[in-house]
Amino acid sequence: MSIAESLAEHRPYLMRFARLQLRNDAWAEDAVSETLLAALAKPQSFEQRAQLRTWLVGILKHKIIDAIRLRSREVALYSGDDESASASDELDALMFKADGHFCTPPDDWSQPDQRLGSQQFFKILEACLDKLPPAMGRVFLMREWIELESDEICKELQISQTNLYVLLHRARLRLRECLQLNWFSQPKP
Amino acid sequence: MKRLMTCKQAASLMVARQDRPLGLWESATLRMHLLACRACPHFGRQMDAMRSAMHAWRNYRGD
Numbered sequence: 001m002s003i004a005e006s007l008a009e010h011r012p013y014l015m016r017f018a019r020l021q022l023r024n025d026a027w028a029e030d031a032v033s034e035t036l037l038a039a040l041a042k043p044q045s046f047e048q049r050a051q052l053r054t055w056l057v058g059i060l061k062h063k064i065i066d067a068i069r070l071r072s073r074e075v076a077l078y079s080g081d082d083e084s085a086s087a088s089d090e091l092d093a094l095m096f097k098a099d100g101h102f103c104t105p106p107d108d109w110s111q112p113d114q115r116l117g118s119q120q121f122f123k124i125l126e127a128c129l130d131k132l133p134p135a136m137g138r139v140f141l142m143r144e145w146i147e148l149e150s151d152e153i154c155k156e157l158q159i160s161q162t163n164l165y166v167l168l169h170r171a172r173l174r175l176r177e178c179l180q181l182n183w184f185s186q187p188k189p
Numbered sequence: 190m191k192r193l194m195t196c197k198q199a200a201s202l203m204v205a206r207q208d209r210p211l212g213l214w215e216s217a218t219l220r221m222h223l224l225a226c227r228a229c230p231h232f233g234r235q236m237d238a239m240r241s242a243m244h245a246w247r248n249y250r251g252d
Binding site: 092095096099100101102105106107108109116117119121122125126143144145147150164165168169172173175176179180 | 195196197198200201204205207208209227228229231232234235236238239241242243245246247249
């Protein structure tokens with residue numbers, strides 16, 4: 001199998017993650033193409049890598065940051081997202097009474113570790129990440145998947161730290177709600 | 190001591206501490222609230238479970 005064929009095999013996998021992070025098919029296509037081109041340009045590195053996918057994901061993360069940097073104006077335009085603000089207010093109203101107490105006490109999520117590490121669980125988790133509004137999902141994955149520090153995200157997206165914390169806060173609450181509904185409340189086989 | 194903050198405020202701090210260190214006063218009042226509240230420690234464990242899940246997901250996805 002040629003190097004190009006080996007790399008092409010990983011394209012769908014890389015596309016899935018670029019799409020999840022960038023929330024835009026065209027941007028994701030560009031980032032993945034640039035990743036594969038960068039890998040092709042260094043065949044000597046490729047030959048020494050037992051973990052080709054890990055190496056490609058590492059390159060893709062850098063290409064995604066480049067894409068966000070290049071389009072930071074467009075990305076930042078969505079950060080104020082009124083729709084997600086009102087949806088978050090609704091989520092607050094569902095979770096808490098007017099006096100600040102929980103409407104329904106939080107469930108006990110303690111499960112054997114292997115359940116939270118199962119393929120089934122990751123499918124649900126990715127579906128929940130997909131459901132996050134674009135700006136929220138992008139910021140959350142910059143933090144949790146690309147593992148950028150807060151000040152780096154603020155710099156790349158040209159948003160304030162307060163704005164960043166609000167977006168992350170809403171993303172975490174939504175993700176919690178989605179996992180509660182689609183995983184922790186479901187009967188287990 | 191539980192009344193120093195509501196469950197909503199406590200939950201908000203438990204989410205916030207995933208992304209930033211809490212201030213001294215925030216930490217102290219949250220700790221007191223958690224000692225006196227039955228519901229909030231479960232919420233805190235949910236946040237911990239989510240952090241573990243994201244960590245496991247990153248490993249699962251091969252990076």
